[in-house]
Amino acid sequence: MIECSKCQRVESIMKAGFVRGKQRYLCKDCNYFFTLPSAQVPTKRKRHQTTIIDIARELGVSNSTVSRALHGHPDISPDTKKAILEAAIQLDYQPNQLAYSLVKSRSNTVGIIVPEFLTQFFPNVIVGAQGVLSRAGYHLMIMQSDESYETEVGNTRALLANRVDGLIVSMSHETNNYEHFQAFEKRGVPVVYFNRVCREIGTYKVVVNDYQGAFRAVEHLIANGYRRIAHLAGPRNLVISQERLRGYTEALQKYGLPVLPELTIHGDLTVEKARIYGRYLLELDHPPDAIFAVNDPTAIEILLLARAKGLRVPEQLGVVGFSDDSIAMHIGNGLTTVKQPTNLMGQTAAELILKLISEDEDTYPAETQVLETELIIRGSSVRGGR
Amino acid sequence: MIECSKCQRVESIMKAGFVRGKQRYLCKDCNYFFTLPSAQVPTKRKRHQTTIIDIARELGVSNSTVSRALHGHPDISPDTKKAILEAAIQLDYQPNQLAYSLVKSRSNTVGIIVPEFLTQFFPNVIVGAQGVLSRAGYHLMIMQSDESYETEVGNTRALLANRVDGLIVSMSHETNNYEHFQAFEKRGVPVVYFNRVCREIGTYKVVVNDYQGAFRAVEHLIANGYRRIAHLAGPRNLVISQERLRGYTEALQKYGLPVLPELTIHGDLTVEKARIYGRYLLELDHPPDAIFAVNDPTAIEILLLARAKGLRVPEQLGVVGFSDDSIAMHIGNGLTTVKQPTNLMGQTAAELILKLISEDEDTYPAETQVLETELIIRGSSVRGGR
DNA sequence: AACGTATCCGCAAACGTTTCCGATATTTTT
DNA sequence: AAAAATATCGGAAACGTTTGCGGATACGTT
Secondary structure, X not given: OOOOOOOOOOOOEEEEEEEOOEEEEEEOOOOEEEEOOOOOOOOOOOOOOOOHHHHHHHHOOOHHHHHHHHHOOOOOOHHHHHHHHHHHHHOOOOXXXXXXXXXXXXXXXXXXXXXXXXXXXXXXXXXXXXXXXXXXXXXXXXXXXXXXXXXXXXXXXXHHHOOOOEEEEOOOOOOOOOHHHHXXXXXXXXXXXXXXXXXXXXXXXXXEOHHHHHHHHHHHHHHOOOOOEEEEEOOOOOHHHHHHHHHHHHHHHHOOOOOOHHHEEEOOOOHHHHHHHHHHHHOOOOOOOEEEEOOHHHHHHHHHHHHHHOOOOXXXXXXXXXXXXXXXXXXXXXXXXXXXXXXXXXXXXHHHHHHHHHOOOOOOOOOXXXXXXXXXXXXXXXXXXX | OOOOOOOXXXXXXXXXXXXXXXXXXEEOOOOEEEEXXXXXXXXXXXXXXXXXXXXXXXXXXXXXXXXXXXXXXXXXXXXXXXXXXXXXXXXXXXOOHHHHHHXXXXXXXXXXXXXXXXXXXXXXXXXXXXXXXXXXXXXXXXXXXXXXXXXXXXXXXXXXXXXXXXXXXXXXXXXXXXXXXXXXHHOOOOEEEEOOOOOOOOOEEEEEOHHHHHHHHHHXXXXXXXXXXXXXXXXXXXXXXXXXXXXXXXXXXXXXXXXXXXXXXXXXXXXXXXXHHHHHHHXXXXXXXXXXXXXXXXXXXXXXXXXXXXXXXXXOOEEEEEEOOOOOOOEOOOOEEEEOOHHHHHHHHHHHHHHHHHOOOOOOOOOEEXXXXXXXXXXXXXXXXX
């Protein structure tokens, strides 16, 4: 009944234990152990994507020939090339990027990690980056860390596993450890940081001149007669917070105004914290007459708080934000804000990463590109004269 | 000087033409043609990512054993498993997802194509989808068609080449041909359409009850005494436009108001067109007293136009939008709008695609999930009494 | 005619995994 | 103690590409 898979004999077969739940046999003649091949369960019909091999078989040529035809390699006659291309579209061939990437050890994909997706800022950057990358034949693998260090590490692991050729990243505000980013550079995968950068790593960065933007914003408030200017700052560990704080401080100093510690208060960029700290500021015994907020959502929250308290803006309270979110133009009489070139920032980061990918020597010196900001003056900060 | 690579003789070597620019030699003895192996240009030092094979070699085991240790396969002793895991972290091993996907012919990635990135809507959907997908161990490959049919086709090609396991898509408004989407289903890759769906394809969709949302919006306007209600509609080929138009029309009919063709005007969802058509509407001899816009950006543009013309909202003009963008809450006295469950829409689409991926039989019946909307009533549409 | 050259194509290795199945060694059962 | 079962491991094929190099012609030249 059972025949030896070597000698085809039937009489010399005996059972010989179990392997992985399957009966095992021994042919006494051949001294050969074997199990019966598992009955092919034909439930899952394998959906076949047509491959280069299919085309080759169809035309009776080798796969190398097909590959060459598909890539414009010179070593091929016009006739076969034409035939192969026709067969390719006739069989609806779609190249397998995975196999390609495996052999070339290059994925033509760059990863980007952003903290969140809900303000305008990061989507705008992504649009800018995607433009130049897709023109260069690269794809973008977008991940969001959700402002969590843990998921950020998970993101990097996924991108590493997918063998991205480069990484563009703006860190979560929880991030104080940079090993997961350095893992890329250790493997020769270039990294470009933008917006949320850190000082500890000296590599390629593209940022906005936060200091100057903040300085001008506060200077503008002073020019409009505000004298007791508070700063709703960002998380202490972020360079953007530090730089904007520095701009705030130095502008006050330049015009001889006191820098009062109680008027600088660190939040976490969210409106929830802004509501709490903003209320605190406005309910001080000696409240500020203007607030420079670290970003637009928090500035808007201040605006709403002021409205709720019956404070007139800009007469009793001046407000300036940062980023020029699309809401800024429309809220109240408009929110004065420091506009960042978001799209350009994405483009710049993308161009930088492309340059780093092509010159895979590390000859290229680390640099940080600083983009300029623009102060957009609206109703929230200009009071009549003075 | 030149020695045969077969018999090592030197004397019987003669030149024999050129191949690809390289001198070719013939050994008379062996009758063997050969060229000199190209001098290894050692410029590009190959950066090696440590592989399973490295670990195997390090420990003197086979790669199958390493693979088993890394995946919790039972056929392995605790000792070797421990040793392998330690070697893996010591060598800083990162699995190669590409090779994995190649052999499993499954990428653990689903693609998503959206028309744009600049309104809140699609990022919100993406956040929702990404949540459930990442919990299920899947990654999201995000692409934007930029409202262009061409780039949409390019996007699908890229996703196909990357062998995504499923596709979630909201079509560009240029799209009238669906072959590039059907290519996925032809290959057994499930597709879920959302928001911008078409009637021609009967597959899995998740949409919002646009009809009902529009109906209620217009009903609300009527209840607030508006009688000459215009509709700034979307592109004719989009189902969402058609459904919202239908809701508008039927609401008018229900309350015995005439449906005037000159008060329905089709735009393309952009503010630029909205500005033109909105101005046209407001400058009619007999202008409308309310406008129901197909989305929030265009509704806001109407609001701005009204403000510029000195029209009082809501007294002289009622306005209702669609989507509840984050600006809607803040502009003027607030924009009444039909809120869409964007995050939920992403979640639903993702859950659906996961279900379709797992049951790779086509047993699962095509269905379209309809989510409910909510009318958010704000200042732009409620006038005192009547 | 004889040789040098150009053109075109196939073979096979490599990329990094997974997985089936056979081979031992070890333990348990009878 | 022989036989049966179990526990571990290795070999090798497979996934779909690319590519270096050799082989076989065809096409020139003298």
